[in-house]
Amino acid sequence: MDFSIPRHVEAIAHRVRQFVDDEVLPVETELLRTNTDLNADILQELRAKARAAKLWAPTMPKAWGGMGLNIQEIVPVFEAAGRSMLGPLAIHCAAPDEGNMHLLHNWADEAQTERYLVPLANGDTFxxxxxxxxxxxxxxxxxxxxxxxxxxxxxxxxxxxxxxxxxxxxxxxxxxxxxxxxxxxxxxxxxxxxxxxxxxxxxxxxxxxxxxxxxxxxxxxxxxxxxxxxxxxxxxxxxQGFMLAQSRLGPARLTHCMRWTGIAQRALEIATDYAAEREAFGGALTSHQSIQWMLADSEMELKMGRLLIQEAAWLLAQGEQARVETSIAKVQVSEIVSRVLDRCVQICGGRGISRDLPLSGWYEKARAFRIYDGASEVHRMVVARDVIKRYGAENQG
Ligand SMILES: Cc1cc2nc3c(=O)[nH]c(=O)nc-3n(C[C@H](O)[C@H](O)[C@H](O)COP(=O)(O)OP(=O)(O)OC[C@H]3O[C@@H](n4cnc5c(N)ncnc54)[C@H](O)[C@@H]3O)c2cc1C
The missing domain is CATH 2.40.110.10 (Butyryl-CoA Dehydrogenase, subunit A, domain 2)
Incomplete structure (x- = not known):
């Protein structure tokens, strides 16, 4: 397996991260401060900036103004965009449009491509x-x-x-x-x-x-x-409905994992920053071992999650279905993200619960990730079926 990130992809991920830091986070902070929901005007403004920066529709062909990246190449790019809930919407790789673009790109005929996919890829429709x-x-x-x-x-x-x-x-x-x-x-x-x-x-x-x-x-x-x-x-x-659904949902589950890893990574950075500044019982929170362990567990789990995403993405890029690997990544990453966000809220104490930080909002939103695109139990069932098939009695010796 080759998980190396090509230099041009690394450069794109870096630019996406910079875009999120410079253009998206100020909007996120303002929405949080004023307790306001995202609206179409704000989104269009962000999208215009993303297009001007040539950071648009990572999975769509370059001929349509996209970045033409494959499933393996988008891993670091989606994580960088996912550092804010608004990032994927801004650069046009948010669910469900991203999964629907993938579906239409693979299956739409010429007339459907003209009528539905081209305007969608262009950001003119939802x-x-x-x-x-x-x-x-x-x-x-x-x-x-x-x-x-x-x-x-x-x-x-x-x-x-x-x-x-x-x-x-x-x-x-x-x-x-x-x-x-x-x-x-x-x-x-x-x-x-x-x-x-x-x-x-x-x-x-x-x-x-x-x-x-x-x-x-x-x-x-x-x-x-x-x-x-x-x-x-x-x-x-x-x-062909189910066959198409499977071709959409497999990669879409992984792209959810990529985006959510970005949120969990940023949560860890926010919590570490808080713990380094905040003092209690004679020293910074970071000096207390139980806080260190929460930070360490989060770092280790995020690393494991990334590797599972990369493995499944690599298999998909080779033309495999990666059904089991995608299920493993979906279960693990959704549960890792939940645990990381829970720890980060805990580390930040009252501020973690407040809406002054985005952590409490992410914590609430992350709960659905263990249910949509297949509940954890259903993905565990897929993995268990594979285990039983491969190691079950009739296959022994
Ligand atoms: C925020 C959000 C966005 C969504 N967006 C879309 C969308 O755009 N389009 C769309 O079509 N759907 C969408 N969904 C629906 C989502 O895909 C379903 O909620 C999900 O597939 C589970 O179906 P259900 O809610 O009917 O749960 P149920 O089928 O009622 O299952 C309930 C629970 O039973 C348990 N369970 C189920 N099967 C098993 C099993 N074999 N073994 C053990 N336990 C089991 C699980 O814990 C599961 O959570 C969305 C859901 C949410 C929450």
Whole structure:
């Protein structure tokens, strides 16, 4: 395995970090100070600066104004952007648009590329991926999907109930997962459809309030009622929905890990800084062993997390599916990030809980990371299945 970072990628990561420090952190500080949510005007201003600095859409082709980086090359770049929640939004590598761009880049036909991907890559539109349903529909077990797309004349008519569709408040189009052939297993009987927001029958019921401060774009609950779409709305082919979902979610899980490592790294720096300045019981907090151990454990765990991300990214770059390695990285990094943020809040005491620092907001937001894109238990199940297959009784001796 080769985890070395090419010099040109190192230079890009350095420039992204500088951009986040110079342009993004002052905005983050001001939003925190005034207890204000990010809005479209502030985001567009940041994006204009990112484009001017030629730090735009790391995964998109250079011909479209992107940086043309592959999955392995983006590891340090996404971490640098992820040092602030606003960084990935500014340079256009935030979820879910980044995962949707990857999906469309691989599967959209020419007309879909022109209509949906080019404007999205350019930052002119937003997108949403609509798969999860409230009980009794698809959640951890996506095979329980209930949303149906039925043939009517030459069209498809979609009916279903989804929720937690991120970006649903602002998305210009939705990628909707629906059953098109109930007679076969869902893995062969589901299809992804591209639906412009203005399509009749797309009813946004509400933005689901979630833990932590409000996310730009929200996580909405939607009714799809007689949403009529032509064949040309199908992404890939009918019946390929799950295959496409897997091709999107594998890398998307890793990119979440990359961005969150940036947040945890910055949290460690903030906590170390506080501990070095703050005195208690006759010396700086850094002189107390229990604080040192929290710092050391965080540093060690972040290093392990990075190596797991790099291993899975390297495998994906070789054309492997890296299903198990991606699950291992997702479980470990999401849990490491939670532990690091918990320790950093503890080290900073009352200031850690206050909104004067970004730590408490990150701590709240990080909780969802152990649930979205597959709960830890589900990824452990994937790993366990592989263990049992490889070491189980029938494979012995
Ligand atoms: C902030 C946020 C953003 C999201 N954005 C999107 C989006 O853009 N698009 C989208 O389609 N979805 C999105 N989701 C949905 C997310 O992917 C689901 O919440 C997730 O897949 C889990 O499904 P569920 O909530 O239905 O949990 P359930 O399926 O009800 O599971 C509940 C819990 O049961 C446990 N569990 C499940 N399976 C097992 C098992 N095999 N063994 C042991 N325990 C198990 C886990 O602890 C799990 O957390 C988002 C969720 C959140 C929180």
């Amino acid at each position: 997108s949403a991926f609509s798969m999860t349903e409230p009980p009794p529909g698809a959640g951890s077990d996506p095979r329980m999907i209930q949303t149906r797309a039925d043939r009517d004349g030459g069209d498809w008519v979609i009916n279903g109930h989804k929720w937690l569709t991120t970006n649903g408040e602002i998305a210009d189009f939705f990628i909707i997962m629906a059953v098109t052939d109930p007679a076969v297993h869902p893995y062969q009987g589901c299809t992804q459809f591209l639906a412009p927001r203005e399509t009749p029958g797309i009813k946004i019921l509400r933005d689901v309030p979630v833990m932590g401060t409000k996310d730009f774009g929200g996580h909405v609950e939607i009714l799809y009622e007689d949403v009529r779409l032509p064949d040309s709305a199908i992404l890939g082919e009918a019946g």
